[in-house]
Amino acid sequence: MNVSLRVWRQKGPGTQGCFETHEARDLNPDMSFLEMLDVVNERLAVEGKDPIAFDHDCREGICGMCSCVINGEPHGPEFKVATCQTYMRSFRDGDTITIEPFRSRAFPVLRDLVVNRSSFDRIIQAGGFVSVPTGSAPDGNAIPVSKEIADLAMDAAACIGCGACVAACKNGSAMLFVAAKVSQLNILPQGKPEKDRRVLRMVQAMDAEGFGNCSNTYACEAACPKGISVNFIARMNRDYAVALLKNKPA
Amino acid sequence: MNLESRTPSGPLAQKWDRHRAEIKLVNPANKRKYEIIVVGSGLAGASAAASLAELGYRVKCFCFQDSPRRAHSIAAQGGINAAKNYQNDGDSVYRLFYDTIKGGDFRAREANVYRLAQVSVNIIDQCVAQGVPFAREYGGTLANRSFGGAQVSRTFYARGQTGQQLLLGAYQALSRQIGAGAVKMFPRTEMLDLVVADGAARGIVARDLVSGKIEAHSAHAVVLATGGYGNAYNLSTYARGSNATAIWRAHRKGALFANPCYTQIHPTCIPVSGDYQSKLTLMSESLRNDGRVWVPKRKEDSGKPPASIAEEDRDYYLERLYPSFGNLAPRDISSRAAKRVCDEGRGVGPSGLGVYLDFSDAISRLGHKVVEERYGNLFDIYKEITGENAYDVPMRIYPAIHYTMGGLWVDYNLMSNVPGLFVAGEANFSDHGANRLGASALMQGLADGYFVLPYTIGGYLATQKPGAALPADHAEFRKSIEDVGTRTRRLLSVNGSRTADSFHKQLGRLLWEKCGMARNRQGLTEALKAIPALREEFWQNVRVPGCGEELNQALERAGRIADYFELAELICLDALTREESCGGHFREEFQTDEGEALRDDEKFAFVSAWEFKGLNGSGHWDLHKEPLAYEEVHMSQRSYK
Amino acid sequence: MNLLVNLFRSSLGRKLVMGATGAGLFGFVVIHMIGNLQVFAGAEVLNQYAILLRTSEELLWGFRLALLAMVGLHLYCAITLTLDNRRARPAGYQDKRPLGATIASRTMMVSGVVVAAFIVFHILHFTTRDIFTDYKAWTIELHGREGHDVYRMVVHGFSIPWVSAAYIVGVGLLCAHLSHGVQSFFQSLGLVSTGYQPIIRAAGVAAALIIFLGMAAVPVSILLKWVS
Structure with missing residues (x-):
């Protein structure tokens, strides 16, 4: 199959970018989307042109490094998969595919389709952890956790930190990402002592990074490659309201 | 060179406790005066x-x-072992230790493995x-499952x-x-050289992958935790x-590379579908509990749709060759059997490198629903990648590289032969011998990071003067920056x-063919000729677009690939000199009549630690041997009969 | 102080204010609708109700000020949050798909602004009576108390087709706003837990639909001369 790509090209952070058209020919429908980009890049390199820069690593949908908005959808047309698990059979011969970077003030473009998502790391650094130094843990079975709670925490913990929620949200809000981590730790007994402090600090960090605000449209949930539920956002809102009413410093 | 493992004396079960009690400490007020570099964040x-x-x-x-x-x-699926004995099924530190050392085909250092089993409980x-x-x-309470044939x-x-x-x-x-x-934290920063001065590791030189800037970072100790080198084979899980540049650069600066030929191959991966392939995906081994592995009996049938091949024309080769274990034959054995039938031209799929894993018997025996309950998510992954529905047509699987047991040589303290250079996780060679058991990689990575290095690095730093590390404009740093820049240019x-x-x-193709699942003298000798030639051609004919002062992914990859040529040569050299079969290293010349690996404990019960001596046409290395002395366990032949 | 700072500065704090004031205004809309529907019970009942509402000047103004405060806070949060949202994506997408988001949820700002403009018109029309100044003179006396002839005003007002049309459009957008707003209230205040979300979303849409029908019934009935 052959497709035509309209790809965002940008030399570096802060420079002007534009769309470029590239033809991708003789593709195998069993190729992954990223392998298709590999093929295009091989040709560009041989022709002495700059290959298209894009983020990727594990290529099995778990590391969260791949990004891209493909035809207006973060991670492409398939439901609940990352870009690296999108295959060319999801497109038709002759299609024109628009590929853009994740767009957010908090995710500045570094080059072409590569964006800087360190803002997510800084949010975790503000409180996305349990303060338990190595060596100070009680026996694993000393704290019973009901199966239901463990499963719910795992649902939240499945987040891969890719940023598709931000990319999909019309407001560029990071609520789903933050809520997943706040919820995972606030649900579990191990995380309870820092519950209020955690939510206040992480929300403060999220706001400081310049993400937009949640207007409950739930595009994030639809775009999430792991299907993280917006219920966790409600849960974080509740935790935040409770922490706010206690009126303690963050 | 004196390879001193620094294993503490005393009974096996007390070595670590005694060592911890005797290890030198750094005064708490002085700890702030030491800087440590950690490369890798796994x-x-x-x-x-x-x-x-x-x-x-x-x-x-x-x-x-x-x-x-x-x-x-992040991609590890199955689990993490720990000798908690929560199930009351007779597990113990000793049992986990013994399983691990036996699984490693008696090619790991006993005291390290025992310590691993001991701290496994703290990790959980x-x-x-x-x-x-x-x-x-x-x-x-915490749930457990059994894994990889362990009896607990x-x-x-x-x-x-x-x-x-x-x-x-x-x-x-x-x-x-x-x-x-x-x-x-330095994200998007790649270590490109180790700096050794006055006989000790003093820092690294790294490239900022966004700006392309090459900078020196100094410290009192350097920890490499950069993972394995399986990507030398190109296609892997x-x-x-993932790359070997950090450990390879350290190797070139004097760190010994141990047992490079110990590579692990996983039997159930989704096969290669074309030349464009970039990655192989693992399918859980549990599929072999209910799936039957087969290929056509006749070469001519291999291109036909599986449904059109009559039952009597199918070769359920695992059941035929290993009647007692059948489809559940161990990883290395079933991987090699798959290779053999494909080499005979009976492989299936477009590339001819694949075997069927057929669930039709299971579906007719258990029903669609039960099969879906057990394996539904795996069937989904398979469909996502191949577009095929494994309920209707048999899955196609093929083995793939997915772990390397070899790595930089370290002593009991996880310090390499270069003082101040520590190596942790898959990057070192320490705990898995010639073969790693399932659910042990996570255990080792965390054991090293949480519970071993924090003690042993202190022991080293206590011998170093507190205060400023070597200034980053020291001659060795300047030279290293110069070398890295030259190489990049x-x-x-x-x-x-x-x-x-x-x-x-x-x-990758060359390495997979000559030094993959099965190796022999002739193939390895050929590879040792072909690899340096390919490396020569690379340096004559490679094209790396763009420049060095920008985000340049092609340049990043080229640098890593350049290192793979040298590493690949060493893998083959190690495989050639180890004239026995053990764990993941199978030499066709050394097998039992039944095709089992034949170890030679007389001659090869040692760790091969290679010292880099330079490139001159081909690479040159000196071999150092660390004998493996077993105080507690008795070396026995692994048997699956 | 922390409480106030967080409430009005942080994203989540403003969302709480937004949700709480929205809920208050929703309550007002429901009461308003119930009041309106009394038009079907005849002139006396409606006018009686109108007079009742004006029993105490203090109470009336207290109520009005509370409403005004709610509108003010709702608007303040809406505007500042929207400005944040604009800033959060300086460069937009060439190709953009809504991904599961409803039209109502994506157009809250538009529906909100139009509704606000409509409310101004509505107040000028029926409360201050500055659109048709004749209304000012339409008074009646009922059970010894004087009041405006609200019934006559309503019937007159809605027999003008463009007024009715504007009203129906205004109320329609209000209800679109509410169809997202109701469930958004539960979400923003964290009053929804796993499993209940589909019910709350459906209930929000149902409530909006009921309000629309209740509100639109008045002008439609007057235009069709069922009420005169």
């Missing part, structure tokens, strides 16, 4: 960086990804406390994402320290970015006609 790196920072050391942590959370430890406690959502029983149930898991959850636990601990200012200036990736594909 399980071993993140846990080490976090734990060292908690102790008060000043830590700098480097990763090439955009965030420490992306390291490839630590991870639970961090909020890792392990699977639970209804009563609220000791594997802890978090759905099929245990590696992800453990890594995020370590990442969060690391993030806490970054937030507190105790760790300075590793992440695309050289890659960019060849301006030939082939991309680095095309060389990588060629090298």
